[in-house]
Structure formats: structure tokens, C-alpha cells
Amino acid sequence: MSGNNIYIKVYRSEFDKIESIPIEEIVKMKVISNIDISFHIELLKVQAIVARTQVVRNARCFGGVGYESCNECDLCDIDNNIHIVDEEYLKKLWKENFEEYKDKLNRAMKETEGLIITINNKPIDAHYHNTCGGSTENSENVIGNEIVYLRRVLCEYCEDSPYWNNKKKFLLKDIEEKLNVKFPTAYYGLDTEIKKFIEDIERDENGRVTALKIAGKTFKGQDVMKLLQLNSTRFSISPEVISFNTGGKGHGLGICQYGANKMANTGCLYEDIINYYYTGVEIKKCNKPSIKKPLSGKIIVLDPAQGGESCNDAVGINGLREKEVVLEIAKKMYKELKECGADVFLTRSKDEYVSLGKRAKFGNDKRPDFFISLSLNSFPNPSIHGCEIYYYKRDKDSEGLGNSIMDSLVSGVNVVNRGVKNADFFLLKEIKNSSLQIFLDYITNPEQEKKLSNVNYIDKMSHFLVKGIVYYYRY
Template sequence: MQCNIFDWESSTEYSVPMWELIGRMAAFNIKETSHQEAAKCFAIIARTELARKLHIYGGSGCEKHKGCELCTEPGHCLELGLPKINISERVRAAVRDTGNLIITFDGKPIKPYCHYRCGGATENSENVIGNRITYLRKVFCEYCRTVDDEGKDKFFSLEELERLLNIKIEKPKDVYYDIKGIFENLDIDEQGRIKSLNIGGKFFKGTEIVERLGLNSTRFNYMPVRFLISCIGIGHGLGLCITGAEEMARRGMSYEDILYYYYTGIKLEEMEMPEEDKPLKGKTIALDAASGEDDSYEGKGPGGLREGEANLKIVLELEMLLKEAGAKVFLTRTGKKHINLSERAEIANGMKPDFFISICQSVFPNGSASGTEAYHYREDKEAAKLGSMILEEISPEMKCRNRGLRTADLYILKEVKCSTLQLNILYITNPEDEKKLADPDMRRKAARAIERGIIRYYGQMGK
């Protein structure tokens, strides 16, 4: 499989085999001295990062350069860009030996955070990025404790601290009476002269200090003017500890052992590949047939057709089409009985779909009103895009008026926690619209039009 890359420096697009792209991403963290099991970890981490960008996993590719999976710009698609780096035979072997494995949680690729050295324990995500991520839990790491980091000690003067932290440190006006472990047990007379004190645990008279340090008098103040700040570990502490992973590998542990240790509750799974005949593979869509039996608000046509009956038949047709296109499909109801709004929202939120589509019909006292319309919640831009595409497909297919896309504060649009669209297919109170809804061929046409709109939407995301 080829991946499209946008080169930031030359402003050109080019295609790269997926294995080579994964190798370039992995090679950045793999040293010549790296253990092969640790190298395999980075091959899987690189593949996982790439999977997150693919449409099959709900990604949108590079957001700056449509049609490209990644760009080489530092800080955009990847934290450090995509360097043009030599892929050694060791890296090639790590990519080859890990097949198509990626790290997943709840069926989706994780954000595979890693850092150089945790210093004894990794960190919980909420303490670094502000939100709780289940697979980024603190784990104790004995594997990197003995490493002595370069540049761990830094000295700062008071003036530097004030400038860098944008603070003002108040200088003492009186004698500092106690700095634990350094200046302690001071005996001071009424004039503020130091009669005696302990320094570093040793007793001194004030006059001894004056003599040994060459001070002017025993009436002196003191305060720290230079501070040593010594760090333990390098990096944010999230996810895999690179130094710890190396040590685990040297102790005979496999890449599976290492990844399962640092990422909580994950799975190692084969990455799904896009299939041309399965354009919706990897997508999850919830379909809602509104207004079943016993719904006091259910619409009825002049010929007796019930709204809940018509929209359920459309939903069942659509379910089959979407499954054939590779999507996972969930229904809020499959039987005739009505399910109330709060239960339907709860069902949808438990499914965690990519989209929730509610199929309804419109009702109007005047039987002349006709056509199809769609509703979305304000600021739900993705539902608006999908709604427009479906209306463009369904109106010519059903030979009906496109009544347009509208915002609404409907309960189902507000309470379902994903992009949600309510599609009102025709007016059941219009005699001609009712005939179309009662016709199995027309219902199939409606379902096919909705499917085409959904496929168009996901195809447009990559353009």
C-alpha cells in the first residue's frame, strides 16, 4: 500500500510505500545500540501513529494538505516532522517482523505517547495534558532508575528566576533566623547581632563566623542567591519510557511485554487495510427509526400509512446497504414498538458511533406540503455536510423537492453525543408523498440515496 506525503520543504506531493514510511518514523527513535525488541516497539508505535491518520480509522489525513496522509512539517502531523533518515537493516527487520500490528484501545488506534526516561514512574495523562486517558495510567518503572541523565542539574540566580518566571522575590529586611539543614539554632541579641548559630549541624560563635568568613560584623543577613534545580528523568512521562523499554528488552522481555506494561488495557491487533469495495470499512453508524407504535406524535397518511412503519422499512434497507459497504451498523429499534427519545439517545451514546442518523417523515395539517428536509444541531458542521450531500442525492432519486438543511434544538440532536442528523423523508400527510413511502422500490431508492450521500461524505474527507 502507498501513502501520500506532502513535503514541507519542497511543497510537493509524492507516494511512499507504507513500510518505508513506518521505517522512517521508527528510525528516528532507534539507535544503533537499541535492542531489537525495543526497535520492534517503535515500529509498532510508528504504524499506530500512521493508522490514526487513515480514513478507515476515522482519521482525516493531513489537515493542511487534503489527500495526503502526512506532511513533513515539524509540529504538524508528527511532533518532530518526518525526517529523511536512513532506514537501516535493523529497522527494516523490526518493521517486517511486526507485520501489520498496531496498538489499539476499544478497537481504535491509541495516541502512542513515549518519552526518553521516566525516572521511576510514568505519569497519568490528566496531570500532563489535562484529560484522563485510560491507556495512559501511571506505572512504576524500575528499569531506568540507575541511569544518570546529562544536563539534569541547572543553576539559577535570583535575578534569573525573577525574569524567567515573571515574579518579584522579596529580599529579607531582618535576619534570616532559620534555613533548615544550613543555618539553625540562632542566638541573637537585642541589637540583632548573632551571638551563636549552627551551620551544617556544627556550633559556631558569631565572632568565629566573622573571623573565618572575613565579615565586617556579627550583624549580618543571609539568603540564597543561586539555586540548584536537579531533575529526575527526561520528558513528559506519558506512555512508553524509552530507556526503560531498552532495559526490559535486555532482560529478555519481548516487545509485547514492553508495550502491555507501559500502555494500560491495550491490545495488539492487525491494522485494517482500506478496501475499494468497502468504502465505509471502519465506520460505525447508528440508524434510528423514529415513531413506532404507541407514539402519540406518530404521523399518519391520508391512506392510512403510519410514519413508524415507513421509516423502519427504509432503515432496514439502509442497514443492509451500509453493511455491504463495510460499515458497522446499529439500530435503535428493529420492531414495531415505539422507543422514547431518552432511551434512543442512551442507546446511541452506548454505541459510540461516528454518526447517528434518525429517519422520520414530516407532518403538516395542509396536505399540499411536500419534499425532504434535514435537521442538525447548531455548530455540528459535520452533520451539516452530510445532510447536504444526502439531500442532493435523495431529491432527484425520489423526484421530490429539496426543502433544505436547517438547524434545530430537537432533543435527539442535543442529547446524542456524536454528529447527529435527522432526515425527514417526504411528508406522509401529502397523498403523493405517501404513495412513494408505501412503494418498496421508492423506499429502496431512498436507502440507496442515503448510502451514496454517506459514501460521498467520507470520500470528500480525503480530498
């Protein structure tokens, strides 16, 4: 993509207006506000790719969520940490380094133009932080869910960071205030111990300290009084200040900036750094935004189950046949998926028998992003109905698509959700790419059979199946 001709509509909170800004300009401003430009140029490149990934992931024109309060704009400046600045501002900020920093930043931008970090062709949630302090964090420990590319990696590269080790002291009364708690009040008879600091306080019957252990060493009460010039041995101990010692700065997810800078200083390139801190990602040129063709570049194989004279398809009480319904839906999906820009293939386009082996081979030959098989279920008890979607165990992508399609069908045509589950059906096992087997509903339920014989319902169901796929692929 060429950054100069992609404009992002940014909501400028301060002025309550929308402004169109070239994406590369936005990326540059994000870099300026998120890293010290004196850092190594490879780190500036990393930061540019990270910033671009965030913009592409969030901007509405790329299929992101955009800004909820304003439908016409792609991003909100505040939510996306975009500080719009001009050259005058930068002159003041960079002072005598202005020319040098400007060149350096422009070079970092130019050499990474259009690049984003992806996993399965989707931009990642590109987190970074200042200093990890020894190792980065697993995502589930910070944001709750497990994200494959946000895994803990060891990092001693940041040990020169000023934030590697820090202390912050608090008065107890400030902690009481901030955390809304109350510490016990000390009085001279109280034998409050602070393990390994002050322990084993012994007193006589009058409350005077006769002995105590400080940092593991035993003292007489009298000696402590003299050494610390206390007024008497009738004393108690209470902390006034607590020091919190921290290693690192930031949430610890993804890139450790200080560590990355050290890596760059030892000769690592931006791609080395990105691949070190994000597990299993790819750096790619991002596609041009296309709302009209949200599935461009995607390959999908649709597999209407059954088919042929002697097939054993499910049949409704009024004679509706599974093989006909699924073929009809597959054809409608084919058309709509094409309109969305996908490359689509059907394992059969007429009433013919195609063996499972042939379907699997066809699917593997096309190397699709997804192989989607469409079936209808049957059951002796006619009251049973609802949709079931199956994926091959541990195939997270298929599970994700399955959930997206299920949600779309539930909200679009009101199907009963009977679960998105894993299974080891023949096709799921044999297809080397991600695959789903969708049992749209039970044809043996008379009410569903009636719906499935209605062309409007078939139209709608096909549309919401496609919508589930489009939604899954939103950036």
C-alpha cells in the same frame, strides 16, 4: 497489509511539495529519529509499532485528520516528526556500526510489518518518553483528558537510565528573567529563612548575628564568621542559585524507553512491553486504507422500533406514524452503511411486530460493534422537540458514538440537541455489545411531524446518522 504498496503522501515542508513514500519507509525514518538504534531489538520493534500506529492514526488516507493546510496530502512531515534521510546520512550517523544497525533495524521492521496498537479496533494515541523515573503518568495529569490506555504503571526498569535522577542549577537572576518574577533583595538586617537550611537567625540591637541554625545545628554568629571567613557578623543570607532535581525525562505518558529497554534485556518481547505500558490494548495488523469503505469490517445492527398492526407507536397530530418513519430511515441507513463497507442487519424490514426480547437476542447473535435502535418521541406539550440519545451507563464507546451522531445531526439537519445521556432501558441492558437508543425527534411537534413526512428530510437525516458513525470510526 503489505507496507510496500501503501504510499503515504507526505507534505515536505522544507521544499513545499508532496512526496509519495511507502508507509514502512516512513515508519523506519520515525524509528531512526526517535530512538538510539543501539537499544535492544525488541525495543526497536516496539518503537516501530508505535511509529506505525501514529502514522495510521493521523494519515488522511486511513481516515485521520491529515494536514489541515493541504487537502491532497496525508501527513505533514514536521507535525508528524518525520525526518526524511538517505543512506549517506545514516552512514555518517552510525559510522562503524552502519551495517549492523541497518540489519537490526530492517529485522525490527520486517518482524512487525503492518502491526499497530489498537483499542476497540482503533489505533491508539501512542505516546512514549525517555525515562519515567519510577512510574508513568495518568493522561489527565498531562493532556487533560482521561484515556483508558494511558494509565500510571510502576516502572523501576529505568533506574539505570542516565536521566533517572538529574539536577539543573539556575542563577536566581535567570529564573527572574525566565519566569518574569522578582525575588526580594537581601540586606543585612533581613532575617530571611530557608526552612531546614538556615533558620532561627538572632541578631543584637546593631543587626549583628548572634546565633543561627544551619541544617538543624545551632551556631554562634562569631563561629560562622570565622568558619566561613566572613568580614563581619553583620550578615544576611540570600540564595544565588537554585537547583531543580528531576526524576526521569519526558512527559511520562505511555512507554518509558529506558524501562522498555531493560525489560527487553531481561527477556521480554515487544508485545510484553507494549502491554505493560499501555493498559488494555491489542496489537493488530492494520487494515488497508479505504476512504471509499471507511466502515469495512464493522458490524452494525439497526433496530427500527415498534412495528406490526397492534403496536403502540407514537403518532403525530396529522397521523404520521413512528413505526413507518423509523423503518424508512433504517432502510436508507442500511443502504448507505453497506456502501461504506459495514455488515448491516435490521431487526425488522417490514411492518411487523418483533418483541424486545427477540430484538435483543438478534442483536446479541450478530455480535455487532454497535446495536442502534431508532425511535421517535411523543409528549403532550406539542412545543417540545429535539433529539435524545441514550447509552448504557459507563459504556464509553456508545457515549462516543452518541456524541458523534448528535454532532452530525445538529450540524447536518439542525436538530435540537436534547442530550446524550445514560439510561438503563431494556435493550441497552440486554445487548451485550455497545448499544444506543436514538429518539430522533418528537413526532408530537407539528413542525417536526411535517419535516419527518418529507422524503428529502428523511434522506438527509439518514445520511447524517451514517455520517456520525463514519466520523466516529475515523482513525
